[in-house]
Amino acid sequence: MIVVMKEGAKQEEIQAVVQLLQSKGLGVHVSPGEEKTIVGVIGPKERVLELPVESMPGVEKVVQVSNPFKLASRAFHPLDTIVRVGQVEVGGEQPPVIIAGPCSVESLEGILEIARAVKQAGAHMLRGGAFKPRSSPYSFQGLGELGLKYLARAREETGLPVVSEVMEIEALPMMVEYVDVLQIGARNMQNFPLLKAVGKTDKPVLLKRGLSATIEEWLMSAEYILSAGNPNVILCERGIRTFETYTRNTLDLNAVPVVRHLSHLPVIVDPSHGVGKWQYVTAMARAGIAAGAHGLIVEVHQNPAEALSDGQQSLTLENFANMMEEVQAIASAMRAVRATKVPVGK
Amino acid sequence: MIVVMKEGAKQEEIQAVVQLLQSKGLGVHVSPGEEKTIVGVIGPKERVLELPVESMPGVEKVVQVSNPFKLASRAFHPLDTIVRVGQVEVGGEQPPVIIAGPCSVESLEGILEIARAVKQAGAHMLRGGAFKPRSSPYSFQGLGELGLKYLARAREETGLPVVSEVMEIEALPMMVEYVDVLQIGARNMQNFPLLKAVGKTDKPVLLKRGLSATIEEWLMSAEYILSAGNPNVILCERGIRTFETYTRNTLDLNAVPVVRHLSHLPVIVDPSHGVGKWQYVTAMARAGIAAGAHGLIVEVHQNPAEALSDGQQSLTLENFANMMEEVQAIASAMRAVRATKVPVGK
Amino acid sequence: MIVVMKEGAKQEEIQAVVQLLQSKGLGVHVSPGEEKTIVGVIGPKERVLELPVESMPGVEKVVQVSNPFKLASRAFHPLDTIVRVGQVEVGGEQPPVIIAGPCSVESLEGILEIARAVKQAGAHMLRGGAFKPRSSPYSFQGLGELGLKYLARAREETGLPVVSEVMEIEALPMMVEYVDVLQIGARNMQNFPLLKAVGKTDKPVLLKRGLSATIEEWLMSAEYILSAGNPNVILCERGIRTFETYTRNTLDLNAVPVVRHLSHLPVIVDPSHGVGKWQYVTAMARAGIAAGAHGLIVEVHQNPAEALSDGQQSLTLENFANMMEEVQAIASAMRAVRATKVPVGK
Amino acid sequence: MIVVMKEGAKQEEIQAVVQLLQSKGLGVHVSPGEEKTIVGVIGPKERVLELPVESMPGVEKVVQVSNPFKLASRAFHPLDTIVRVGQVEVGGEQPPVIIAGPCSVESLEGILEIARAVKQAGAHMLRGGAFKPRSSPYSFQGLGELGLKYLARAREETGLPVVSEVMEIEALPMMVEYVDVLQIGARNMQNFPLLKAVGKTDKPVLLKRGLSATIEEWLMSAEYILSAGNPNVILCERGIRTFETYTRNTLDLNAVPVVRHLSHLPVIVDPSHGVGKWQYVTAMARAGIAAGAHGLIVEVHQNPAEALSDGQQSLTLENFANMMEEVQAIASAMRAVRATKVPVGK
Structure with a gap:
């Protein structure tokens, strides 16, 4: 999951997001961009998908990087099921x-x-x-x-x-x-x-x-x-x-x-x-x-x-x-x- | 319900539609148009809605004239329900x-x-x-x-x-x-x-x-x-x-x-x-x-x-x-x- | 812009993406995730939006972080135009x-x-x-x-x-x-x-x-x-x-x-x-x-x-x-x- | 074109529709149904398609029977164009x-x-x-x-x-x-x-x-x-x-x-x-x-x-x-x- 902060998001807003994520036991990776700061989130996908980070102040949007399905995915089961x-x-x-x-x-x-x-x-x-x-x-x-x-x-x-x-x-x-x-x-x-x-x-x-x-x-x-x-x-x-x-x-x-x-x-x-x-x-x-x-x-x-x-x-x-x-x-x-x-x- | 026949539909195709409808006890009203013949169908809407006339030879399309809902319609119950x-x-x-x-x-x-x-x-x-x-x-x-x-x-x-x-x-x-x-x-x-x-x-x-x-x-x-x-x-x-x-x-x-x-x-x-x-x-x-x-x-x-x-x-x-x-x-x-x-x- | 690499993308595929981006004069920020590596791209949005990185081997998808419009955006012109x-x-x-x-x-x-x-x-x-x-x-x-x-x-x-x-x-x-x-x-x-x-x-x-x-x-x-x-x-x-x-x-x-x-x-x-x-x-x-x-x-x-x-x-x-x-x-x-x-x- | 009148449309409303259509030189065919009266309209399709009958009192809807295209239609040109x-x-x-x-x-x-x-x-x-x-x-x-x-x-x-x-x-x-x-x-x-x-x-x-x-x-x-x-x-x-x-x-x-x-x-x-x-x-x-x-x-x-x-x-x-x-x-x-x-x- 990637959290995109708004242009001009305050430092404390970024910190609040980071702290929430860490409090859930997730890995966090902050990349300050030219216009917008991006927060990468690492952890088991089930847990990541459920976080309402989008409602926090300073957050512009949340982008899911992983597919939400697991057992149905080819990554999980590379050969065709018959x-x-x-x-x-x-x-x-x-x-x-x-x-x-x-x-x-x-x-x-x-x-x-x-x-x-x-x-x-x-x-x-x-x-x-x-x-x-x-x-x-x-x-x-x-x-x-x-x-x-x-x-x-x-x-x-x-x-x-x-x-x-x-x-x-x-x-x-x-x-x-x-x-x-x-x-x-x-x-x-x-x-x-x-x-x-x-x-x-x-x-x-x-x-x-x-x-x-x-x-x-x-x-x-x-x-x-x-x-x-x-x-x-x-x-x-x-x-x-x-x-x-x-x-x-x-x-x-x-x-x-x-x-x-x-x-x-x-x-x-x-x-x-x-x-x-x-x-x-x-x-x-x-x-x-x-x-x-x-x-x-x-x-x-x-x-x-x-x-x-x-x-x-x-x-x-x-x-x-x-x-x-x-x-x-x-x-x-x-x-x-x-x-x-x-x-x-x- | 209105049945629109194709341009150039044959007389026997029109007759087959009419007979099917009449065999279901419905009223039928044929209007030969310049390009296309139109068959109007009269009868209780529940019965009319179910007829697969569209699959018959010579039929171009079927147009529903009545709303399919009855108890929910304002015609059935003119005053607002509270x-x-x-x-x-x-x-x-x-x-x-x-x-x-x-x-x-x-x-x-x-x-x-x-x-x-x-x-x-x-x-x-x-x-x-x-x-x-x-x-x-x-x-x-x-x-x-x-x-x-x-x-x-x-x-x-x-x-x-x-x-x-x-x-x-x-x-x-x-x-x-x-x-x-x-x-x-x-x-x-x-x-x-x-x-x-x-x-x-x-x-x-x-x-x-x-x-x-x-x-x-x-x-x-x-x-x-x-x-x-x-x-x-x-x-x-x-x-x-x-x-x-x-x-x-x-x-x-x-x-x-x-x-x-x-x-x-x-x-x-x-x-x-x-x-x-x-x-x-x-x-x-x-x-x-x-x-x-x-x-x-x-x-x-x-x-x-x-x-x-x-x-x-x-x-x-x-x-x-x-x-x-x-x-x-x-x-x-x-x-x-x-x-x-x-x-x-x- | 964020480039999401496929699960199991090879190191040389990631490098190829990084090199292409750098060759265009863009800043690049690689975050190796648990499942997928993410490449953050920093630079003027006009240039970033045009890169066909999505067709490169090992790339899963590209996510735009910035709005593509500039003069029309509120960030550019905070007050309402009359x-x-x-x-x-x-x-x-x-x-x-x-x-x-x-x-x-x-x-x-x-x-x-x-x-x-x-x-x-x-x-x-x-x-x-x-x-x-x-x-x-x-x-x-x-x-x-x-x-x-x-x-x-x-x-x-x-x-x-x-x-x-x-x-x-x-x-x-x-x-x-x-x-x-x-x-x-x-x-x-x-x-x-x-x-x-x-x-x-x-x-x-x-x-x-x-x-x-x-x-x-x-x-x-x-x-x-x-x-x-x-x-x-x-x-x-x-x-x-x-x-x-x-x-x-x-x-x-x-x-x-x-x-x-x-x-x-x-x-x-x-x-x-x-x-x-x-x-x-x-x-x-x-x-x-x-x-x-x-x-x-x-x-x-x-x-x-x-x-x-x-x-x-x-x-x-x-x-x-x-x-x-x-x-x-x-x-x-x-x-x-x-x-x-x-x-x-x- | 077929004009479907509302349930309970008044006789003068039906007449107004008929007169408008006839005043444009179109043929008109009225079928009084059990619930709704239907007015069939016969005439050159270009003229028929342009009539705003739908805005007239008592009209429920207008159904087009003909395709609006002519030169592009197979009826006009039965063989495939090469x-x-x-x-x-x-x-x-x-x-x-x-x-x-x-x-x-x-x-x-x-x-x-x-x-x-x-x-x-x-x-x-x-x-x-x-x-x-x-x-x-x-x-x-x-x-x-x-x-x-x-x-x-x-x-x-x-x-x-x-x-x-x-x-x-x-x-x-x-x-x-x-x-x-x-x-x-x-x-x-x-x-x-x-x-x-x-x-x-x-x-x-x-x-x-x-x-x-x-x-x-x-x-x-x-x-x-x-x-x-x-x-x-x-x-x-x-x-x-x-x-x-x-x-x-x-x-x-x-x-x-x-x-x-x-x-x-x-x-x-x-x-x-x-x-x-x-x-x-x-x-x-x-x-x-x-x-x-x-x-x-x-x-x-x-x-x-x-x-x-x-x-x-x-x-x-x-x-x-x-x-x-x-x-x-x-x-x-x-x-x-x-x-x-x-x-x-x-």
Whole structure:
């Protein structure tokens, strides 16, 4: 941490800062500059991050030098983490993992039809919501446990592991029985009690980035799960909120190489929520893989115009099969070119 | 709802849309335009809002004509709601209600000292966090139930009702015992199970706007609480996330007159989180009242440089007393000028 | 400037940074931290700001310690600047200055009617566009020189100085003949050749904040004008672009106390563009004054429903007179309370 | 255009709207809904877009149904436009065009070295700034005409057409002599006089998206150039401003498929400004091509640590050669998969 004093800060103001820091057992290093004095602070980052030095007289600003996350950082764990879900491996140099399925589980026939089709097209896991966070209390809120049962049936038939969102701690014991990966939705990215609770399970967690979460905050939320004891976190970029309204969100693919640089955790991309209109999903799926994502999660529906939620961003079964071909072509091309050299900028 | 068809949409595409809508029991009104055909849809808004017409062939876009909220809307409840907390009344033409106190309750002596001082300066309620949502798992997470007990003691001594944040459903029974107003924090604005749960209590709820929530989404979250049976919702604007980094957040005072126009619920302002630096809190408190807010919630600490959280945005006891004077001067001036005429634009 | 080296940066990487800096004649101060080495850089800020140290091996990030603006900073010029326009003084502790008028000058009768009415209601200057930046090439682009002539006529009759936007250097000689204050619109805030050109005139300049300009960038644009020799810059907050779409822009009143803290230049507020709907203009005008703005610029039209531009955000003559009463009540209240004490946080 | 009346709008208010519209020669179609009456408006879009109906009593909101751009729209010009620059073709199904070079031209030797290297690596055009828009008046502003001469020399030697930014109308005659493509920078995207001026030349124009411009506004700026008579516009996505600060901007690749859907104009991507750190440029270059961009513009410098501007986001010559290999692998893979089928969602 660096404390920048104001121009003309008084000697006693500088001393007060130094004394506060020393009283907390931190190392202090004062550099008197031409315009401004700078106080460098050395010590364990957890302690340093919490000091309200900024409110002291004569202080202009405080600059954090360390990343606030530890277990999630590549410095702590230099090799890529590979998360295993049954036979599927997500992360590192594994081929991209594709998770596909409807926004909500709506019926047994529906989920079975979709599961068979996405498996045939090459998907590795099945997604489907049983408990849905909806901005309106009057919207379809999911089938609940029945939806979970249908997902389990689809897994039984196809062998695809299933991913579904958990919205509250109370539902966790039930979810754990049925699903292979617990999804934390964007709206719950900073629901800290829930993060701690999934951190105490042994299920892999798919952690979506919040609508307006910085990359740092997202990694801090991963830190909550990791520090509760669960090392199996898959990050998922799903679009951030910007001023642009033509797309539902702005899929921030920049986050992919950045996260791969800052962290060892796998990172996948959700082009369906990211762009919000099915017409553009395939292009963003290709781009996500090309940016270096470890996989995709994509909404697919056998009849989008009849979907109970998110129909406008769901691919038909046929469009999904097309998307798979394009995505695999990109992934192969990247593997081929990588085989010949050390990658640049990951 | 209005469905705008693409230029050159085929007759059978238009018919398919019409048939889908009619099959749901909705009224339909087709206007063939020069460039584009428009299909007007008439029916109960809950049903209309859920249709994935946008994924149908030939459809360009769907425009919602109605607000999605109902119980929260002024159309449904034309008169201002006044929320009563003990003797205090929030909303309507009542004088602004000032809620003050520390970010976190840290000690009994501390909270008592602050409570006495803010009461003396004219505050109407006491705030203080016992369970704190912190972006880092390594940060101070609040005193828990002990903090609630201290708050209750401060209420006993000063008579000020207390406001504290509830972060999870499990903690709700305990919270209800101690606090007068349940606060839903910005990060939980779309934690729908929690919203439903507080909606089933009989405590007033202070609902903070999410960091990147539109005004409409915020009112929809209020709708969750109202539709669960609790009519006592106080909205709180606390800053949104924008590109500007000089301030911690961007306090969006525009939301104050807009919410007063769209809804009957009281709306207050949190200048402390809104701007994030104590130096600017008083100016934004004045501006909030001048914009028409029904009150303020302000962070105050007896020694900000030693605060365990949010010290940089907390007012000292003395600065708070100064703020109260300025805010009351503005409130009086507004009452005086209003007394002489019908207000413009509320 | 502070250079933060990566964890595990090699000694020769640190040396390379030090040597580069020293070769530019800058003072250098190395602090080896527990995790990361920090290199403090001392020297004239113009030179320091330009170094691409961030691209050097082993460098994690570069943190600017100084503000990049100089002539615009309060450190350089501690007392408030007061800009004089004829008899009108903008800035410092002067009563707020109100600038009112139509978006575009549309006819001589129209501008005269508005000018008389706003003068009577207490406005101090007249605004009106003759050259209009419109996002569509097919929209009304203003009356051009004829509009300037009409403005000059209105000034002759009412004595109100006139403010109008200059969009290009070519038009500057003509503008200078007719107007009292040159407005730089939000879209041109970083049109640097234009900033330099108005900096060479002796007319006061009203510099609007760009739609997505940080406060720092805005002050840097003022620096362009100041450094070209023109000290008479009035800053104008007019709303920034955020995700919220209910309002046209998000008027960022937080910028008012921040600018008053960082700079000596006067800062006024444009609630009309800031919120974009006339219903909310009065509330935001009040809030702007309460936040400490040195004035307002407000769109007024004798018949908004017939306006050729921005009708939806224009006040009628009657609503403007009401707004003036409310704003003056707030300004008086602030003066009264200030008279009794030293202001807090300005 | 659709006018949505308020709930309970009076019959005379509806009539007033209808009469205003009819008085402008527009067709009007009234649909009385259950809650709200809707007035559909039919007529030439230029006229419809300009009506301030929103300020009329009883009107809730106005919804635009048509895109405001015409010449830039795919409806107007269904086939892809291919812009020719010497031998190079940009757009349609042509292989991606790579434009590379330094942020600023700094010396003759420098630009020659870079030009040779990028040509050898497979680049198709050379970029380099001679007049630089810098947020600080104290920053290096470019070599001016000398820089243009150096660019011309580099073209002479390598045969690469050159791209350089024009910042003001005055400089246009000189620019036109030296450069092959006129670049309009992000800060000037809404400098309408400049857009009109380049629209009157016969040089292709590279139009960068503004920092906070919606896709619609960007296409409207293209419309300015097209409607002035110049059909050769290449759009360039270069990152938008969001709340995320880890990256310099947020490269919005979603815009690529959207623009290809809405418009016939070619669209390329600038990953250097888009992400702002050289480490991530290659990943975003790959992603841009995979998203369907018609090309890239990339900053390359022979010694980024000594660059006079943007060193931190410039690739070295070697890294650029690596990037080219990766990008070409992706482009080939896409062509191969496309050859076998009709593309989905473009």
